[in-house]
Amino acid sequence: DIVMTQSPLSLPVTPGEPASISCRSSQSLLHSNGNNFLDWYLQKSGQSPQLLIYMGSNRASGVPDRFSGSGSGTDFTLRISRVEAEDVGVYYCMQTLQTPHTFGQGTKLEIK
Amino acid sequence: EVQLVESGGGLVQPGGTLRLSCAVSGFSVSSNYMSWVRQAPGKGLEWVSVIFISGSTYYADFAKGRFTISRDNSKNTLYLEMNSLRAEDTAMYYCLRGAPAGQWGQGTLVTVSS
Numbered sequence: 001d002i003v004m005t006q007s008p009l010s011l012p013v014t015p016g017e018p019a020s021i022s023c024r025s026s027q028s029l030l031h032s033n034g035n036n037f038l039d040w041y042l043q044k045s046g047q048s049p050q051l052l053i054y055m056g057s058n059r060a061s062g063v064p065d066r067f068s069g070s071g072s073g074t075d076f077t078l079r080i081s082r083v084e085a086e087d088v089g090v091y092y093c094m095q096t097l098q099t100p101h102t103f104g105q106g107t108k109l110e111i112k
Numbered sequence: 113e114v115q116l117v118e119s120g121g122g123l124v125q126p127g128g129t130l131r132l133s134c135a136v137s138g139f140s141v142s143s144n145y146m147s148w149v150r151q152a153p154g155k156g157l158e159w160v161s162v163i164f165i166s167g168s169t170y171y172a173d174f175a176k177g178r179f180t181i182s183r184d185n186s187k188n189t190l191y192l193e194m195n196s197l198r199a200e201d202t203a204m205y206y207c208l209r210g211a212p213a214g215q216w217g218q219g220t221l222v223t224v225s226s
Contacts, residue, residue, distance in 0.1 A: 039211050041157075048206060049157065051214025060214055092157055096211065099170035101147065101159040 002027050002095050006104035013083045014112045021107045023076045023093035029056075030073050037097035040069055040078045043106075044089040052091075053078060085111055114138035114215055116207050121220030128197050128224070134190040134207030134217055142185045145210040148192045150203035151219075160205070161192065174200075197224045 003026040013019045029036045036056035041049040051060040053069035056076060066081040080087060088111055093104040120132040132148070148160040161171045161181040169181050180193040190207050204219040 039214060041214070043157070048216040048218055050216070051211060054211035054214060058212065060212065090156075094157075094159075099162060100172045101162065103157045103159060106156045 001100055002029075002098055002102050004093055004095055004102050004104040006091075006093060006107050009105060009107055011107055011109045012112045013080075013109060015085060016082050019080045019083050019087075019109060021078045021091050021093075021109075023071075023078070023104050025074045025076075025095055027098075028073045029076075029095050029097045031097060036072050036076070037095055038069075038071070038076050039094045039096065041092045041094060042087075042089050043092065047089075049092065083109070083111070114209075114213070116209060116215060116217035118205065118207055118217040118220035121205060121222045123223045123225065124197055125226050126198060126224055129193070129195045130197065130222060132192040132194065132205055132207075132220055132222070134192075136188045136190065136207075136209075139209070139213070140185070141183050141188050141190055144213065146181075146183065146190045147208040147210065148179075148181060148190075149206045149208050149216075150201075150222075151206070152200075152203040155203075158203070162210075163190070194222070197222075199224050 005024045007022045029038045038056045040053040043049040057069045068079045090106040115137045117135045145164045147162040163181045178196045182191045206219045207217045209215040
C-alpha cells in the first residue's frame with residue numbers, strides 16, 4: 001500500500017500570512033500519462049471534505065486562487081498565499097494512483 | 113445541481129448487517145468512479161472501497177470479504193453492503209465522486225454497539 005505522510009500535523013497561521021503543507025508518498029504518484037494522482041481536500045468543522053486541488057496542481061471549480069498545489073512523483077505541497085479565517089480546518093492529501101486509495105493523516109490549520 | 117445523499121446508517125449490534133445507499137443527482141453514477149470513505153469519531157479519513165466506470169471493485173483490507181460496493185444505474189444510486197460489523201466499523205460513512213469533481217455526500221453515521 002502507498003503510505004501518505006503529511007507535515008506538519010498542526011499549523012498555526014496569522015491571517016494574511018502564507019502557509020504550506022507537505023505531503024510525501026512512499027511510491028511515485030506519477031502515472032505514465034504524465035498526471036500525478038494526488039488530490040487535496042479541506043474538511044471544515046462539522047462538514048464533509050471539499051476538493052481543493054486534483055492531479056497535484058489543478059484547482060477545483062470554485063476554489064479561490066490563493067490555493068495552489070505543486071510537486072511531482074513523491075513530494076507535493078499545498079500552498080495558501082494569504083490565509084483567511086475561513087481556511088481553518090483539516091487538510092488531507094489523497095492518492096488515487098493505486099488501490100487501496102490512501103489519505104495522509106491530516107494537517108490541522110488554525111488561526112493564531 | 114449535483115447532489116449525493118447517503119442513507120441507511122444507524123445503530124447495529126456486532127455481527128449485524130447494514131446497507132448504505134448514496135442517491136445521486138446531477139450526474140450519472142455509472143459515468144464516474146465512486147468511492148466510500150469513512151471517518152471514525154475524532155479521527156482522519158479512511159478509504160473503504162471504489163467502483164470504477166468499468167464496474168471493477170476494490171476494497172481496503174478491513175473491508176475485504178465483509179463489505180460489497182455496487183451501483184444501480186437505473187436508480188442512479190451507489191450502495192455499500194456491510195456484513196459482520198464490528199465495533200471498530202463505527203464511523204461516519206461518506207460517498208465520494210472521484211476527481212476532478214471530487215464531490216462528497218453529507219455522510220451517514222454507523223454505530224456498531226451492543
